[in-house]
Amino acid sequence: MAKLIKLYQDNPSQKHIQEIVKVLKDDGLIIYPTDTVYGLGCDINSKKALEKIARIKQIKLEKANLSFVCDSLSNLSEYVSQINSNTFKILKRNLPGPYTFILPGNNNLPKVFKKKKTVGIRVPDHSISLEIVKALGNPIVSTSIKDDDDVIEYTTDPSLILEKWDKLVDIVVDCGYGDNVPSTVIDLTADEPLLVREGKGSIEI
Incomplete structure (x- = not known):
């Protein structure tokens, strides 16, 4: 059964952050808040944890479009090949962001x-996700949690998320209601x- 951990953006409990990090390091899965929708991460x-996510999403891991959630641009550069100055300016202008x-x-x-x-890279403008990544010391691999409902694409209520994901993840981080609009995805490889x-972020890049 998943554990619900309540965290507050302005003053997150370091004890709880460390508890979340321990679960991640022990091959666990968490559901956590971002500046857009709640994410499933490892x-x-x-x-082992990546394979669990692939099974849950019913996808082949090597073909999965999962995002790397980083805490900064320098963190991001560890996994990305050389980027030109124009791309760097776009990243610097828009990150952290949705x-x-x-x-x-x-x-x-x-x-x-x-x-x-x-690789898809995210640096969310959300203190909880950034705190978790910083404490972990490396990125979280993440995917949005989608709903089966035809009307509501993303569940925003942490208690309903816990109910649905109780047997699939180890921790649900409750930071209040999430957003129901995902991130804007922009390809910078060309x-x-x-x-x-098109998602939450402005497309005037």
């Missing part, structure tokens, strides 16, 4: 992602930015 270095930027990956990608030439999905 430690980037845990193959964007997923698709960038060329490098050799530091975990083994299961080695065949992927690109000469010009390409809008892949």
Whole structure:
């Protein structure tokens, strides 16, 4: 059964942050808040946890479009091959923020992602997600939690999330109601930015 941990954005309990980090390092899964929708996440270095996410999402891990949630631009540069000054300006201007930027990956990608030439990078404008990543010391691999409902695409109430995901994850981080609009996805691998999905972030890149 999943544990519900209540955290407050302005003063998150470090004890609880460390508890979440321990679960991540022990191959666990968490559901946590971002500046857009709640996300399902695991430690980037845990193959076992990544395989659990692939099973839940019913996808092949090596083909999965999962995002890497980083705490800063320098954190992000560990997994991305050299980016030009124009791309860097776009990232610096918009991060932290409600964007997923698709960038060329490098050799530091975990083994299961080695065949992927690109990687989706997020730096959410949300203190809880950034605190967790900082305390963990490396990115969280993340995907939005979608609802089966035809009307409500994303569940925003942590108590309903707990009810639905109770047997699938180890921790649900409750930071109040989440948003129901996902991140804006922009591909920066070509000469010009390409809008892949319009979401919460402004598309005036």
